[in-house]
Amino acid sequence: MDSDNLTNHSRPTTDAILTVRCIKSFEYRTCKNLVLHVNLEVMTVGELKDMIREKIKTTSGWKPYLNVKFDTLKLYTVAHGHKTQNLIINMDDDDxxxxxxxxxxxxxxxxxxxxxxxxxxxxxxxxxxxxxxIKW
Structure with missing residues (x-):
């Protein structure tokens, strides 16, 4: 085994790609995904919410979402995790x-x-x- 490989182990990165499902209407399943690059160690839930709201305000194509009062984040799934039957939100385990x-x-x-x-x-x-x- 190469000794360089043993000494050059680096700490796993805390940078991550998150997909945020911004939901405008549950009944009509109106949502739009936002993909963000964040640092998991330093970013807080409040900072993530602020970042998403700012992206909605400043990114083209989000005008229909400007009138939604976004205030809650809920886990949908983690990588390779179980996905729910509901296409936009996991309705289990709110607590x-x-x-x-x-x-x-x-x-x-x-x-x-x-x-x-x-x-x-x-x-x-x-x-x-x-x-x-669900309405159509």
Whole structure:
């Protein structure tokens, strides 16, 4: 075995690619994905929310989403993890999967490379959960 390979191990990177499903309407399954490059060790939930809101305001093609009051992040899936039957949001385990502490770092919450999260309005989500019908 090459001794250079033994001494040149580097710490795994904390940089990650996240996919954010910005949900405008649960009933009509209206959402748009935003792909972000972040550092999981330093970025907090609050900073991620602010970054997403800023991208929505400043990136072309997001005008229909400007009137949505995005306030909640929820885990959809991690890389190679189980995916839900619902195409835009994981409706299971709200207590575990909704990130309520804006000061928590993403790595502490278990985010990893290729994590997918949903970003939405909590009141709209609560209404949808009462009657989760899909409209056309």
């Amino acid at each position: 575990k999967l909704i990130f309520k502490d804006d000061s928590a770092t993403l790595s502490w919450l278990g985010f990893e490379n290729e994590t997918e999260v949903s970003f939405f309005n909590f009141e709209a989500y609560e209404e949808y959960k009462k009657n989760p019908d």
